[in-house]
Amino acid sequence: MTIQRTLSIIKPDATRRNLTGKINARFEENGLRIIAQKRIHMSLKQAEGFYAVHSERAFFSDLCEFMCSGPVVVQVLEGDNAVATNRTIMGATNPANADEGTIRKDFGESIEANSVHGSDSTENAATEIGFFFSQTELVG
Ligand code: CMP
Numbered sequence: 001m002t003i004q005r006t007l008s009i010i011k012p013d014a015t016r017r018n019l020t021g022k023i024n025a026r027f028e029e030n031g032l033r034i035i036a037q038k039r040i041h042m043s044l045k046q047a048e049g050f051y052a053v054h055s056e057r058a059f060f061s062d063l064c065e066f067m068c069s070g071p072v073v074v075q076v077l078e079g080d081n082a083v084a085t086n087r088t089i090m091g092a093t094n095p096a097n098a099d100e101g102t103i104r105k106d107f108g109e110s111i112e113a114n115s116v117h118g119s120d121s122t123e124n125a126a127t128e129i130g131f132f133f134s135q136t137e138l139v140g
Helices: 012-016 020-029 044-050 060-067 082-090 103-107 122-132
Strands: 003-010 033-040 072-080 116-118
Touching (some): 003 020, 012 020, 020 082, 082 116
Antiparallel strands (some): 003 116, 033 072
């Protein structure tokens, strides 16, 4: 048993369709606890900072604009192997390639509007959690 924490974002395409509760149920049904959560409207600067690792990619500016196009729900999930567990629950980045029963397969609209973001490593999880939350906001 390796308890980890990971950063999750419910993206604007999902909040627009009022899917926050349905997506949160997927996390909880699969053993992850939501130990911090807030609904925010990201500024372009915040989105560019959060996705800085992708700044050289062709999709960077579209992605940042999309992430500012409506509210998002940023959250910290905790549980056994939370980083990998959440990636399994989310499914592949492109909903067209995602396994049946995953969030992106069931709710994603496109590779950009793919409903959720999840950290891809424990190192990035720590950085991404720190981007949105202070230690006192994490209530395990
Ligand atoms: P996310 O997990 O939030 O991390 C970066 C995001 O870039 C990714 O999900 C996708 O929504 C988005 N994206 C848009 N176009 C592409 C692409 N061609 N390849 C990978 N990611 C893309």
